[in-house]
Amino acid sequence: MVLMRQTSTGAEMALAVHDAIQTAGHAPPALRGGRAPYVLSGVLALAATAAAGLSVSYPDVLGGNPAGNGNLHGTALAVLSFGLPALIAAMSLTAKGSTRAFVVWLGTLGYLLYQAVLLCFATPLNNLFLVYLLFLGLSLWSIATLLRATDLRAFATRVAPTLPIRxxxxxxLGLVAVNSAAWLGRIVPAVLGPTPRSLLDGTDLLTNPVYVQDLAVWLPLAATAAVVALRRGPWGTLVTGSMLAMYVLECLSIAVDQWFGAHADPTSPIASAAMTPVFAVAAALIAVPLALYLRHVDRRPTAVPNGALRRRDRDLRRAAVAKVRAEARRFTARRGP
Incomplete structure (x- = not known):
């Protein structure tokens, strides 16, 4: 029993030394081990490819008015052109240990969820409904699974204290304010007036899923995360960066769908080719704080000179040896002469 106890103690110390050396050289990954996030997001990529690819290949299936069909055609094309490549690249780089890619992965999942809602609710029921529904469900549960596997403490160690989080x-917060003002500036006069359905002119829809998800989910989430990030809360910092990544992709998507919608019906009030460069510029502007944010993530202490690294590892090993010797002396003292 004594021998087993001694062996156990030695093993524990060896593991402690190993962990100390690893931690000293590299910050722990923000994503805990496990395949579930990768598997679910991989299946999502297949579902998104099917939903967007079939929508682009068979536009007549959409069944809405010309401008609405054009918008959704552009949305599907953007998913194929921007969303899926970003998802696959982010997953691959996260698997190699990149926390920057992990932030983009989460933001890309948010973008795909946004587009899945549009495919499900911004087009009349059609033959692709079950494919759209699969796309929506996998987007939602991919986010839940990724968040479940997130180690916020480890993420915090990957963010440099010099990040200008304020x-x-x-x-x-400014982005949230501008977006909220734009939507409420349209909604409030309409719902307080005699013809609230004027909000839907030119859409042939029963409601507007853009207003619904922006005002009920995404804008409150972005605002709350930004407020928490001001106090350097880990989850607020993570979600703020992810929301910026999502908004870059969303602005690019809007630029594409406005172009297709306007060319499908130049007289429609729901699409304008003039908005394509506007949202392209918006994407570029949002990319600036996103790039600044990502520049301060994955800041590992690998810039320590090699000599300092060797001295640190040597000191750690000496401390471990000292602990083993002390344990051996205690063991000898307990046994007696």
Whole structure:
């Protein structure tokens, strides 16, 4: 029993030394081990490819008015052109240990969920409904699974203390304010007036899923995360960066869908080719704080000179040897002569 106890103690110390050396050299990954996030997001990529690819290949299936069909055709094309490549690249780089890619992965999942809602609710029921539904469900559960596997403490160690989070969070709050004002500026006069359905002119829809998800989910989430990020809360910092990544992709998507919608019906009030460069510029502007944010993530202490690294590892090993010797002396003292 004594021998087993001694062996156990030695093993524990060896593991402690190993962990100390690993931690000293590299910050722990933000994503815990496990295949579930990769598997679910991989299946999502297949579902998104099917939903978007079939929508682009068979536009007549959409069944809405010309401008609405054009918008959704552009949305599907953007998913194929921007969303899926971003998802696959982010997953691959996260698997190699990149926390920057992990932030983009989460933001890309948010973008795909947004587009899945549009495919499900911004087009009349059609033959692709079950494919759209699969796309929506997998997007939602991929986010839940990825968040479940997130180690916020480890994420915090990957963020440099020099990150100008007040500037990034302030920009995000400004973005939320502008977007909210734009939507409420349309909604409030309409719902307080005699013809609230004027909000839907030219859409042939029963409601507007853009207003619904922006005002009920995404804008409150971005605002709350930014406020928490101001206090350097890990989850607020993570979600703020992810929301910026999502908004870059969303602005690019809007630029594409406005172009297709306007060319399908130049007289429609729901699409304008003039908005394509506007949202392309918006994507570029949002990319600035996103790039600044990502520049301060994955800041590992690998810039320590090699000599300092060797001295640190040597000191760790000496401390481990000292602990083993002390344990051996205690063991000898307990046994007696």
């Amino acid at each position: 500037w990034v969070a302030g920009f995000t």
